Amino acid sequence: MAANNRIQPVNMATSGFKANPFPFYAQLRAEAPVYRMTANRPADNPLWIITRYNDVAAVLKDERFVKDLKNALPAYQMPKAAWRPAFFHLLDNNMLAMDAPDHTRLRAFIHKIFTTARVEQMRLRVEQLADELLDTAAKNRRFDLIEHYALPIPLITISEVLGIPRADYAQMYRWKKGLMSAASQPLQRLGRFANFLGFANYIRALCHRRRVDPQDDLISALAQPDENGDRLSDAELQGMVILLLVAGHETAVSLISSGTLALLQNRDQFDLLRQNPALVKPATEEILRYYPPIETATDRYAREDVTIEGVTIPRGGQVRAVIAAANRDPSQFENPEAFDITRENNKHLSFGQGMHYCMGTPLARLEGHVAFNTLLARLPTLRLDVPPDSLIWRSGLTFRRLETLPVTF
Numbered sequence: 521m522a523a524n525n526r527i528q529p530v531n532m533a534t535s536g537f538k539a540n541p542f543p544f545y546a547q548l549r550a551e552a553p554v555y556r557m558t559a560n561r562p563a564d565n566p567l568w569i570i571t572r573y574n575d576v577a578a579v580l581k582d583e584r585f586v587k588d589l590k591n592a593l594p595a596y597q598m599p600k601a602a603w604r605p606a607f608f609h610l611l612d613n614n615m616l617a618m619d620a621p622d623h624t625r626l627r628a629f630i631h632k633i634f635t636t637a638r639v640e641q642m643r644l645r646v647e648q649l650a651d652e653l654l655d656t657a658a659k660n661r662r663f664d665l666i667e668h669y670a671l672p673i674p675l676i677t678i679s680e681v682l683g684i685p686r687a688d689y690a691q692m693y694r695w696k697k698g699l700m701s702a703a704s705q706p707l708q709r710l711g712r713f714a715n716f717l718g719f720a721n722y723i724r725a726l727c728h729r730r731r732v733d734p735q736d737d738l739i740s741a742l743a744q745p746d747e748n749g750d751r752l753s754d755a756e757l758q759g760m761v762i763l764l765l766v767a768g769h770e771t772a773v774s775l776i777s778s779g780t781l782a783l784l785q786n787r788d789q790f791d792l793l794r795q796n797p798a799l800v801k802p803a804t805e806e807i808l809r810y811y812p813p814i815e816t817a818t819d820r821y822a823r824e825d826v827t828i829e830g831v832t833i834p835r836g837g838q839v840r841a842v843i844a845a846a847n848r849d850p851s852q853f854e855n856p857e858a859f860d861i862t863r864e865n866n867k868h869l870s871f872g873q874g875m876h877y878c879m880g881t882p883l884a885r886l887e888g889h890v891a892f893n894t895l896l897a898r899l900p901t902l903r904l905d906v907p908p909d910s911l912i913w914r915s916g917l918t919f920r921r922l923e924t925l926p927v928t929f
């Protein structure tokens with residue numbers, strides 16, 4: 521059993537915790553690297569939290585941990601799931617929630633189409649977008665960097681890649697935002713349900729249109745059969761589009777906004793990058809390490825009893841590998857609490873590992889490189905417009921991202 525008793529239980533999903541989770545992760549790494557978390561959970565259904573670099577990397581690669589609980593437990597041991605309308609499964613019906621062989625098949629579809637060459641074609645467009653957005657934002661001396669820059673760059677980019685018509689962006693984003701917002705009260709749940717209906721119907725209709733009338737975009741390419749005649753079902757296509765849309769921008773919003781915050785908090789690094797734009801590649805990797813957009817990798821379940829660091833996670837146990845903790849493990853990174861844009865050999869785990877390794881890394885990196893270099897070149901006197909302590913981080917276990925980032929120049 522882990523040495524849990526000295527550790528003060530915390531709810532890792534609260535906004536307050538997310539403001540500075542790093543001291544807690546340091547304590548877990550040192551004292552309970554496989555931590556049996558019961559805070560806000562029934563004692564007989566703990567969440568196993570993994571924090572050391574080597575263990576996080578190993579768990580993400582270990583096929584004894586599966587994504588679908590049905591592949592971990594026999595049917596008679598499956599917990600009773602709360603009832604949900606069938607169409608809600610659209611949200612889970614994607615490869616990030618699947619195991620082989622379904623996962624392998626879906627991943628191959630994307631792999632062939634969403635290539636690095638296709639992404640590189642987007643560079644000029646992303647540069648143009650970043651410039652246009654700053655032209656507008658900088659008309660005011662103070663603005664919210666997320667609303668006017670960090671959000672629209674990835675949202676418009678992935679929407680254009682997928683082939684979502686421009687006229688639909690605003691409505692689609694309202695639905696998606698409502699859908700992802702916290703809903704603890706019945707009325708809020710009703711609102712979320714309405715948003716989901718709007719969003720799901722929209723995606724369904726768009727996929728259908730692209731199936732019958734293909735355009736030069738990713739949805740149309742995914743809708744066509746591959747060279748062996750295999751074709752995504754309607755549900756698979758819709759699930760894929762939703763995954764790409766959500767995974768393809770929420771994370772990059774965080775990369776650009778948290779990255780700007782890290783640079784503003786470390787003015788010497790801001791100035792170093794501004795004077796040496798070629799450093800943007802290692803700088804982006806350091807930002808990903810220091811403030812990873814995905815703080816904890818998504819749920820995995822043990823398919824059999826698995827022992828890590830002397831602690832046995834029982835079959836069916838739910839596991840979270842904490843990327844943000846691994847990225848600051850002193851056994852892997854020299855001086856891990858320092859933000860150093862010239863860091864070498866930066867093997868952060870922010871894009872995951874193993875079979876679910878992020879499929880959007882070329883696009884995410886391209887967006888980061890363009891966003892940081894454009895921002896620093898255009899607004900060299902940029903600074904925070906509020907005290908850093910007043911910044912609000914979004915609640916939730918998986919993502920780490922600011923609500924707003926008020927800046928001035």
Ligand code: HEM
Pocket residue numbers: 580615616617627678763764767768769771772775812813814817818819869870871872873875876877878879880881883884
């Ligand atoms: C800075 C930006 C991004 C970060 C930090 C990031 C991070 C990650 C991580 C950590 C995972 C694995 C999660 C797990 O194993 O639990 C993942 C999976 C994935 N990401 Fe990203 N991502 C980013 C951007 C993107 C973009 C731009 C796209 C697509 C346009 C994308 C598409 C995907 C897909 C499809 C998967 C699932 C892969 C699979 O299940 O095989 N990501 N991402």
